[in-house]
Amino acid sequence: xxxxxxxxxxxxxxxxxxxxxGVTPLGxxxxxxxxxxxxxxxxxxxxxxxxxxxxxxxxxxxIFGLISFIRATLPMFSDPLVAILPRLxxxxxxxxxxxxxxxxxxxxxxxxxxIVGTATNTVFVLGMAVIRDYLTVELAVTFGLxxxxxxxxxxxxxxxxxxxxxxxxxGFEDPAGSNR
Amino acid sequence: xxxxxxxxxxxxxxxxxxxxxxxxxIAGASGLILLLILTNNYAAYASFAAFTIALILAAKxxxxxxxxxxxxxxxxxxxxxxxxxxxxxxxxxxxxxxxxIINITDAGLHIGTLMSIRVLLLFLVTTILTLxxxxxxxxxxxxxxxxxxxxxxxxxxxxxxxxxxxxxxxxTLAEEAEKIIKAQTARGVDFGRGxxxxxxxxxxxxxxxxxxxxxxxxxxxxTAMESxxxxxxxxxxxxxxxxxxxxxxxxxVVFAVFAAIQVVLMIxxxxxx
Numbered sequence: 001x002x003x004x005x006x007x008x009x010x011x012x013x014x015x016x017x018x019x020x021x022g023v024t025p026l027g028x029x030x031x032x033x034x035x036x037x038x039x040x041x042x043x044x045x046x047x048x049x050x051x052x053x054x055x056x057x058x059x060x061x062x063i064f065g066l067i068s069f070i071r072a073t074l075p076m077f078s079d080p081l082v083a084i085l086p087r088l089x090x091x092x093x094x095x096x097x098x099x100x101x102x103x104x105x106x107x108x109x110x111x112x113x114x115i116v117g118t119a120t121n122t123v124f125v126l127g128m129a130v131i132r133d134y135l136t137v138e139l140a141v142t143f144g145l146x147x148x149x150x151x152x153x154x155x156x157x158x159x160x161x162x163x164x165x166x167x168x169x170x171g172f173e174d175p176a177g178s179n180r
Numbered sequence: 181x182x183x184x185x186x187x188x189x190x191x192x193x194x195x196x197x198x199x200x201x202x203x204x205x206i207a208g209a210s211g212l213i214l215l216l217i218l219t220n221n222y223a224a225y226a227s228f229a230a231f232t233i234a235l236i237l238a239a240k241x242x243x244x245x246x247x248x249x250x251x252x253x254x255x256x257x258x259x260x261x262x263x264x265x266x267x268x269x270x271x272x273x274x275x276x277x278x279x280x281i282i283n284i285t286d287a288g289l290h291i292g293t294l295m296s297i298r299v300l301l302l303f304l305v306t307t308i309l310t311l312x313x314x315x316x317x318x319x320x321x322x323x324x325x326x327x328x329x330x331x332x333x334x335x336x337x338x339x340x341x342x343x344x345x346x347x348x349x350x351x352t353l354a355e356e357a358e359k360i361i362k363a364q365t366a367r368g369v370d371f372g373r374g375x376x377x378x379x380x381x382x383x384x385x386x387x388x389x390x391x392x393x394x395x396x397x398x399x400x401x402x403t404a405m406e407s408x409x410x411x412x413x414x415x416x417x418x419x420x421x422x423x424x425x426x427x428x429x430x431x432x433v434v435f436a437v438f439a440a441i442q443v444v445l446m447i448x449x450x451x452x453x
Contacts, residue, residue: 003342006398006402008345009405011346012345013346013349013398014394015342015346016345016347016349016350016353016394017394020350020354024354026386029379029383031376032376038376063342063343069306070306070310071249072253072306073253074253074256075257075295075296075299078299078303079298079299133291133295134260135260136263136264136267136268157380158387161384161388166391166392166395169392170392170395
């Protein structure tokens with residue numbers, strides 16, 4: 001695997017946003033869920049996957065996992081298998097969902113990437129928590145629905161808004177005005 | 181907002197633990213985490229706890245620091261313990277307490293208690309590592325540990341660079357986020373009002389400039405690196421070369437003995453349920 005300068009730098013800086021969201025109240029939206037808030041910490045990973053490809057998504061997911069491991073407030077996140085491993089896949093699945101549907105309609109691609117990326121986070125983390133005995137299956141399903149669905153709405157809305165605006169402003173889709 | 185930006189707190193010091201090579205500390209902490217993940221009974225956890233306390237004493241970490249990060253976790257830990265008690269009912273487990281619809285099995289009690297101990301110890305091990313090792317040492321050590329994997333295609337040097345860029349840009353972006361929030365407040369965005377859909381939309385005028393600026397900075401950095409012919413890790417040397425000393429070898433011996441004890445305890449005693 002060879003990492004280009006672009007991939008290194010973009011992962012580094014979007015990873016910094018993930019950490020910033022993680023250590024400030026910016027990353028949490030007050031929502032009536034079991035935890036009292038919905039996280040948007042995984043959005044940099046989804047955006048990285050969408051805009052720069054799966055490798056960047058994976059690296060940002062790793063940084064997100066690391067920060068949630070080091071600053072664990074939920075008990076199960078002091079286990080690296082729950083905190084870090086599932087997060088590696090967020091950017092990859094988001095990219096795959098986008099790549100599979102962008103030909104039909106780019107906005108469908110963004111929406112699906114937001115949904116699939118968030119679902120990856122929720123399902124893999126809770127799945128790992130069940131495997132590692134932190135939660136029972138029934139509890140994980142209840143928790144996943146109550147916490148995961150509002151998170152999915154929040155993350156999908158933000159992903160679609162952010163990606164379409166970033167692409168428009170940076171001229172990603174306009175080859176003549178491209179500044180990549 | 182920028183004041184409390186720490187990735188785990190580093191407590192400078194001159195103890196034996198502080199002065200160990202970061203490679204020893206990272207590998208040692210990973211080894212301890214692996215042991216914890218595999219540990220399955222009270223005896224092994226008790227010996228692990230004794231070892232952790234010895235580490236805290238050796239690093240001269242004030243107990244207040246070690247336990248500070250634990251406080252927000254405790255209520256969740258208590259809730260999870262109760263949930264395990266109420267809902268963990270593997271087939272064949274003996275019911276030890278029953279009242280109305282509530283049935284508590286011995287397996288539920290053991291799984292919940294073991295999980296709580298494991299979480300506490302995992303947290304302490306990570307805290308000891310971040311308290312005694314600065315972030316620069318951590319990235320340096322991680323890079324050095326991953327370097328052998330370069331032969332099978334893992335870009336260790338590039339990964340370390342990614343981490344360095346991340347750490348470098350967190351304060352910059354935090355400052356920027358603060359400016360953006362002030363600017364948008366001045367323009368009349370009312371943060372923290374309304375239902376959660378509205379709150380989501382309120383975040384957009386903060387996040388969009390943040391991401392756009394981040395990409396702009398990325399482009400500038402890419403241009404700067406490319407114009408200086410950055411080519412990655414081949415042939416690069418370090419200003420500070422990591423060296424293993426006698427204390428590192430001693431630490432390895434201590435770790436090996438401790439790991440052996442743990443493995444014996446895990447096998448001999450076995451799961452309590």
